[in-house]
Amino acid sequence: MKSVTLLERIQTLFGSMHNPSSRQLLTAIKQLDARLEDVTPFLKEPGNKPYGRQMFYQNDHIEILVMQWSTYLDCAPHDHGQSYGWVQIIAGSSDHWIYEISPASLPLERLNRKEKSGSYLNVGKGMIHKMGSRGEEPLITLHVYTPPISGMKVYDLNKCAVCIVSEDCGAWWPEEQKQQLKTVRLKGPWENEP
Numbered sequence: 001m002k003s004v005t006l007l008e009r010i011q012t013l014f015g016s017m018h019n020p021s022s023r024q025l026l027t028a029i030k031q032l033d034a035r036l037e038d039v040t041p042f043l044k045e046p047g048n049k050p051y052g053r054q055m056f057y058q059n060d061h062i063e064i065l066v067m068q069w070s071t072y073l074d075c076a077p078h079d080h081g082q083s084y085g086w087v088q089i090i091a092g093s094s095d096h097w098i099y100e101i102s103p104a105s106l107p108l109e110r111l112n113r114k115e116k117s118g119s120y121l122n123v124g125k126g127m128i129h130k131m132g133s134r135g136e137e138p139l140i141t142l143h144v145y146t147p148p149i150s151g152m153k154v155y156d157l158n159k160c161a162v163c164i165v166s167e168d169c170g171a172w173w174p175e176e177q178k179q180q181l182k183t184v185r186l187k188g189p190w191e192n193e194p
Contacts, residue, residue: 006038007057014062017146022084025144026120029086034142036091039066043140050075050132050172063148069094069139074132075171077107081151084125085144089117092139096121099128099155104187105162107155128155130171151181160186 013028020028043066044052050073057064069092077099094115099107107128114134115121123129123145133139155162156173162184169179 006032006034010057010064014057014064014144015059018061020061020146022086022122022124025084025086025146026122029088029120029142029144034088034090036140039090039140039142042066043068046070046073049073049170051170053170058148060147062144062146064145065143066090067141067143069131069133069141071133071138075130076173077128077130077155077157078171079126079128079153080123080145080149081153082125083123083145083147083149084127085123085146087121087123087131088142088144089115089119089121090140090142091117092133092137093117093135094131094139094141095134097130099130101128106160106186107157128153162186 009032013032017024017028042054042056044054046052046068049070051067051069053065053067055063055065074095077097096113096115097109098111100110102108117137150167152165152171153162154165154171154173163174163180164182165174166179166181174180
């Protein structure tokens with residue numbers, strides 16, 4: 001008997017979704033039940049970035065990516081444009097920071113918690129967060145977003161700046177100018193209003 005591949009399971013569960021709710025996405029990602037052996041063929045080494053990412057499913061309504069995380073670099077605080085979705089921790093563990101926007105539009109850390117293998121993290125519309133690998137086992141995550149991400153904002157808290165990045169850039173400050181679609185300087189908490 002032929003086993004059903006991960007991509008076939010994804011097509012069955014996500015292929016007919018149009019504007020799914022967060023709950024529908026969570027139900028589908030849990031039913032997908034992706035395991036390390038399912039995503040291993042899609043993994044990309046992170047190199048000098050916080051993670052290596054591989055999009056392996058996308059239509060007009062959904063995108064699904066797998067990420068292999070660096071053991072020494074966290075991603076930058078970021079949102080997901082107008083998208084929302086879920087992150088499944090397939091292997092390893094992660095520190096997960098959630099931010100809120102200060103009156104000066106600078107993200108301030110609100111919550112930091114450790115997430116373990118088997119966890120599902122909600123990524124709400126407009127939510128700003130960052131992640132990083134923690135522990136001995138490599139961090140591998142599966143990400144499901146709707147609609148496909150565009151207009152993602154990445155924050156550099158040291159520079160007090162935010163940048164809207166191109167779709168080929170991850171959650172890090174872009175090294176190439178063409179990946180910076182728009183950059184805005186924010187006020188630091190030490191700067192007084194005039």
